[in-house]
Amino acid sequence: MNTERTVKDYSTKAIPSWCPGCGDFGILTALKKALVEINADPDETLVVSGIGCGSLLPYWINTYGSCTLHGRAIPFATGSKIANHKNNIIVNVGDGDGLGIGMGHFVHFFRRNLDVMVICDNNGVYGLTKGQTSPTAKKGTKTSSTPFGSIEDYVNGASLALQMGATFVARAYSADAPGLTEIMKQAMNHNGAAFVDILQPCVTFNKQETYDFYNKNIDKNDLTAPICSSRSEAITFCNTPQEKIPTGIIFQEELPTYEEQVPQFKKGPLAHQDISQIDVTDFMERRS
Amino acid sequence: MTPKTVKNKIHILAGGPAGTGIESITHSLALALTREGLFAITTSEYQNIIRGGHSFASVHVGNTEILSHQNHYDLMIAMDKNSVQQHCTEIDEGGAIIYDGEKINIDDIDIPETVEMIHVPIARMAKESGLSLAANVVGVGAVFAIIGQSPEQMKTVLETIFTRKGKEVVEINHRALQAGYDYVKENVTHQISNQLKGDEKKRFLMGGNEAIALGCIRSGLKFLSAYPMTPGSTILTTLAKESQNYDIVVVHAEDEISAVNMAIGAGHSGIRAATGTSGGGFALMGEAVSLAGQIEAPVVIFDAQRPGPSTGLPTRTGQGDLRMAMHCGQGDFPRLVIAAGDHQDCVDLTGEAFNYAEKYQLPVIFLTEKYIADQYRTCEFDITKNINIDRGKIAPPSELDGNFMRYKDTPDGISPRSVPGMKGGRYTSTSYEHDEHGKPVEETPEVKVMMEKRWRKIKTLEKELPDPKVFGSSKNKVMIWGGTKNPTLEAQNILQKKGFDIEVIQMQYILPFKTDAVQEILKDRENLIMVEGNQSGQLEGVLTEFTGITPDYSIRSYYGRPMTGEWIAQEIEKYLSKL
Ligand SMILES: Cc1ncc(C[n+]2csc(CCOP(=O)(O)OP(=O)(O)O)c2C)c(N)n1
Ligand code: SF4
Ligand SMILES: [Mg+2]
Numbered sequence: 003m004n005t006e007r008t009v010k011d012y013s014t015k016a017i018p019s020w021c022p023g024c025g026d027f028g029i030l031t032a033l034k035k036a037l038v039e040i041n042a043d044p045d046e047t048l049v050v051s052g053i054g055c056g057s058l059l060p061y062w063i064n065t066y067g068s069c070t071l072h073g074r075a076i077p078f079a080t081g082s083k084i085a086n087h088k089n090n091i092i093v094n095v096g097d098g099d100g101l102g103i104g105m106g107h108f109v110h111f112f113r114r115n116l117d118v119m120v121i122c123d124n125n126g127v128y129g130l131t132k133g134q135t136s137p138t139a140k141k142g143t144k145t146s147s148t149p150f151g152s153i154e155d156y157v158n159g160a161s162l163a164l165q166m167g168a169t170f171v172a173r174a175y176s177a178d179a180p181g182l183t184e185i186m187k188q189a190m191n192h193n194g195a196a197f198v199d200i201l202q203p204c205v206t207f208n209k210q211e212t213y214d215f216y217n218k219n220i221d222k223n224d225l226t227a228p229i230c231s232s233r234s235e236a237i238t239f240c241n242t243p244q245e246k247i248p249t250g251i252i253f254q255e256e257l258p259t260y261e262e263q264v265p266q267f268k269k270g271p272l273a274h275q276d277i278s279q280i281d282v283t284d285f286m287e288r289r290s
Numbered sequence: 291m292t293p294k295t296v297k298n299k300i301h302i303l304a305g306g307p308a309g310t311g312i313e314s315i316t317h318s319l320a321l322a323l324t325r326e327g328l329f330a331i332t333t334s335e336y337q338n339i340i341r342g343g344h345s346f347a348s349v350h351v352g353n354t355e356i357l358s359h360q361n362h363y364d365l366m367i368a369m370d371k372n373s374v375q376q377h378c379t380e381i382d383e384g385g386a387i388i389y390d391g392e393k394i395n396i397d398d399i400d401i402p403e404t405v406e407m408i409h410v411p412i413a414r415m416a417k418e419s420g421l422s423l424a425a426n427v428v429g430v431g432a433v434f435a436i437i438g439q440s441p442e443q444m445k446t447v448l449e450t451i452f453t454r455k456g457k458e459v460v461e462i463n464h465r466a467l468q469a470g471y472d473y474v475k476e477n478v479t480h481q482i483s484n485q486l487k488g489d490e491k492k493r494f495l496m497g498g499n500e501a502i503a504l505g506c507i508r509s510g511l512k513f514l515s516a517y518p519m520t521p522g523s524t525i526l527t528t529l530a531k532e533s534q535n536y537d538i539v540v541v542h543a544e545d546e547i548s549a550v551n552m553a554i555g556a557g558h559s560g561i562r563a564a565t566g567t568s569g570g571g572f573a574l575m576g577e578a579v580s581l582a583g584q585i586e587a588p589v590v591i592f593d594a595q596r597p598g599p600s601t602g603l604p605t606r607t608g609q610g611d612l613r614m615a616m617h618c619g620q621g622d623f624p625r626l627v628i629a630a631g632d633h634q635d636c637v638d639l640t641g642e643a644f645n646y647a648e649k650y651q652l653p654v655i656f657l658t659e660k661y662i663a664d665q666y667r668t669c670e671f672d673i674t675k676n677i678n679i680d681r682g683k684i685a686p687p688s689e690l691d692g693n694f695m696r697y698k699d700t701p702d703g704i705s706p707r708s709v710p711g712m713k714g715g716r717y718t719s720t721s722y723e724h725d726e727h728g729k730p731v732e733e734t735p736e737v738k739v740m741m742e743k744r745w746r747k748i749k750t751l752e753k754e755l756p757d758p759k760v761f762g763s764s765k766n767k768v769m770i771w772g773g774t775k776n777p778t779l780e781a782q783n784i785l786q787k788k789g790f791d792i793e794v795i796q797m798q799y800i801l802p803f804k805t806d807a808v809q810e811i812l813k814d815r816e817n818l819i820m821v822e823g824n825q826s827g828q829l830e831g832v833l834t835e836f837t838g839i840t841p842d843y844s845i846r847s848y849y850g851r852p853m854t855g856e857w858i859a860q861e862i863e864k865y866l867s868k869l
Contacts, residue, residue, distance in 0.1 A: 016729070044716055045710075045711065045712065045713050045714060045715065045716055046710070046711050047710075048559075048710040050555070053721070060718045060720075061718055061720075061729070061730065064716065065716055066710040066711075066715075066716045066717065066718070067716075067717070067718030067719070067720075068555075068558065068585070068718065068719045068720070069718065069719070069720040069721060069722065070551070070555075070581060070585075070721060071551070071577055071578065071581050071721055074547065074548075074551040074578065074581075076548075077515075077543070077547070077548040077549075077551035077552040077555065078551045078552070078554060078555035078558075079555060080541075080548075080552050080555060081513065081515065081551070081552035081553055081554065081555030081556035081557075081558075081559070081563060082555040082556060082558065082559040082710060084513055084539050084541070084552075084556055084561075085512070085513065085555070085556040085557075085558075085559035085560055085561040085563070085709075086559055086560065086709075086710060086711045088711065089559075089710050089711050106544050106545055106547075106548070107544065107547075107548050107551075110543075110544040110548070264539060265534055266533065266534065266537045266538065266539050269537065271711070272512040272513065272537070272539065272561045273512075273559060273560035273561050273709065273711065275512065275537060277509075277510025277512070277562065277679060278510075278676075278679055279676060280507060280508055280510060280536065282504060282507055282508055282673050283673065284535060285503075285504060285507060285532060285535070285536075286494055286504075286671070286673055289494045289495055289496050289500065290324070290325070290492060290493065290494045290495070
């Protein structure tokens with residue numbers, strides 16, 4: 003069935019329950035379009051999310067999906083990828099999900115370089131729990147959990163992913179449909195662990211980073227080549243305050259993936275390997 | 291001193307500071323004697339340090355299977371003075387202690403007159419053989435001479451251990467062994483005579499966690515993710531070593547939360563997956579256990595228990611995690627809790643654990659404890675038979691139409707599954723409550739359907755689970771779980787000789803609880819005694835909760851040291867003789 007697919011092939015009848023105007027709509031639309039562009043088989047695609055507003059996305063895309071636990075999408079997806087590395091696996095985390103409760107998994111994930119795309123709906127708040135401060139919110143942010151302004155400095159997901167070895171790192175804006183689609187397409191085509199930080203307006207709880215704010219403050223880079231040509235340059239680029247927020251492909255490099263380094267995959271996906279007859283003579287001989 | 295005559299068993303202790311090869315003394319002795327066709331078990335007690343302190347390990351050998359270790363010995367190798375001081379009173383009358391008189395001054399130690407002190411210049415002979423580190427091997431040579439066994443099998447064991455380090459190392463160790471042996475033959479008259487005679491049948495010497503690894507390999511495990519924690523770590527390290535031989539991917543995860551979620555993701559996606567840990571790591575997994583229950587993903591979690599609370603006693607044994615295994619995770623959902631009693635259980639029940647996990651699509655918590663996990667035992671597994679592998683209900687392609695009902699309401703509660711990659715089988719699994727398609731729901735009727743569908747699996751599973759194992763027949767019932775099994779069976783033998791009969795009931799499957807079967811077994815009881823390795827009587831509470839039965843007497847050990855058959859017999863006798 004390698005005929006042309008359309009967005010309809012990835013669409014569900016159910017309508018997303020996000021607040022009208024929520025940036026998550028743009029992410030869902032772009033993801034479906036990107037899947038069309040890479041002609042992904044919906045039956046060989048799995049979208050894994052954590053818990054949060056954005057993490058509801060798997061309900062509204064007609065592929066395999068798993069809404070797991072808050073913060074645990076990455077390990078769940080890792081296990082799933084290892085079970086069948088031929089599947090196209092997309093991890094959808096929130097900023098609280100991926101960079102708060104799940105940060106331990108986030109950083110270690112990029113050390114492994116599995117061929118999986120991680121996208122982060124970065125809205126600066128905990129949307130689903132009614133707008134508390136998220137780890138990506140700037141110092142001084144006032145919300146119900148930091149009524150006097152947050153004291154902690156913010157986390158820069160892109161910089162962190164680069165530090166940990168991500169082989170494709172990009173930043174996108176949920177309202178830039180063509181840009182986001184193109185970035186996701188390249189991220190999925192990339193052979194290795196990709197991270198896409200998506201600036202996503204939360205119209206209900208984030209009154210600072212609004213569409214207006216982003217429309218004025220985004221510096222869109224050309225997507226034909228990465229902005230930086232080395233990892234160290236990319237890290238410095240991410241850590242240097244810019245006048246405007248850059249979007250685009252920050253850095254990309256080809257390194258051996260986890261899957262390529264595990265000889266156990268040579269006989270095909272583990273899920274397809276026969277387990278009905280296993281000869282343990284060897285194991286026993288070493289213990290007699 | 292008249293040398294001790296032992297019948298057909300011998301109990302040997304090795305003691306010294308950590309890092310002096312105490313465990314390799316008992317392990318190599320056990321392996322050599324297993325090759326001879328004898329039966330051995332080992333125990334080890336070490337402090338939670340890498341060098342120094344005091345460690346001791348024992349090996350117990352017999353012509354037939356050894357059920358329990360004991361805390362008094364026929365022979366000891368003391369690698370330092372401290373060991374002589376601490377253990378000289380544990381040597382039976384006519385027994386002996388091998389020590390290095392050129393290194394250790396024993397004049398100021400109050401050694402019982404019934405103990406023979408045998409000087410062997412261990413350190414000097416090791417040095418003369420070419421390696422000071424081979425001191426423990428000299429000691430082993432001396433042991434063979436004193437117990438009247440030929441050191442030939444021991445030479446083959448040294449070859450097995452040292453071949454990868456080169457021929458020269460093997461030769462040094464052979465020299466060290468022979469030196470210890472010859473020294474005793476020439477200079478020592480004291481012998482510990484015995485009737486040990488191997489039948490030369492081929493058997494295996496295996497640790498409890500190795501037996502679990504074997505069970506995993508035979509069951510077709512494809513993925514293990516774990517984070518090290520004593521005494522569970524050797525499940526990880528054993529399987530890591532075997533991973534390329536058996537096409538198993540092993541991940542040393544960043545923490546236990548990751549480990550269990552990876553295993554669940556893998557199980558959900560169609561392979562047999564597990565994680566292994568100890569209580570502290572398992573405590574971190576609760577939320578994920580509930581996730582597996584909710585999305586109906588198969589996963590097996592091994593918890594090698596050690597005593598808590600908290601970091602507790604890292605290198606000691608205990609049975610304090612039963613309640614956590616039964617109750618961790620939010621909400622009500624089906625799970626299976628299994629407790630292995632010995633190495634055979636570690637192999638067999640691991641096989642069953644994977645079958646039940648996939649057949650019932652639920653988390654299986656598999657409890658062992660340090661006593662089993664670390665114990666080497668001569669085993670007689672039949673590996674020629676293929677084991678039964680049941681992958682459960684997989685939806686046939688005809689049902690996979692792109693609108694698959696993954697959580698179909700069925701009479702037995704089990705819904706056929708699809709896994710990512712299967713044509714037309716796509717659905718979204720979710721930790722939220724959901725309907726038969728996996729779509730989130732909140733309305734009462736739909737929630738009720740799913741809660742009750744899942745719960746029905748418990749009833750179906752309870753029917754399929756084997757009844758508790760019963761050993762012997764008596765109105766004096768003794769109920770146990772986990773590694774207390776063999777020591778309690780030893781107690782049964784001891785008590786029989788004293789005129790007391792007991793029936794031993796081993797609970798292998800604890801949740802779902804086999805209420806009817808347990809009530810039936812206990813129907814004709816006059817006395818019910820519980821033996822447990824925890825303070826609160828965890829199984830005892832469970833028994834009462836499900837059957838209304840309260841035991842007449844409770845024997846509990848919660849100090850971190852394994853119970854011996856002799857101690858259990860003594861405690862049971864105290865109770866029975868008062869009646
Ligand atoms: C273990 C755990 N802690 C807390 C929660 C409650 N919770 C649900 S979503 C969420 C935060 C969501 O924020 P984010 O990940 O940024 O996603 P968003 O809703 O903003 O898209 C929290 C704290 C939970 N579900 N599980
Ligand atoms: S609360 Fe914010 S993030 Fe959540 S759905 Fe509404 S707009 Fe979107
Ligand atoms: Mg958020």
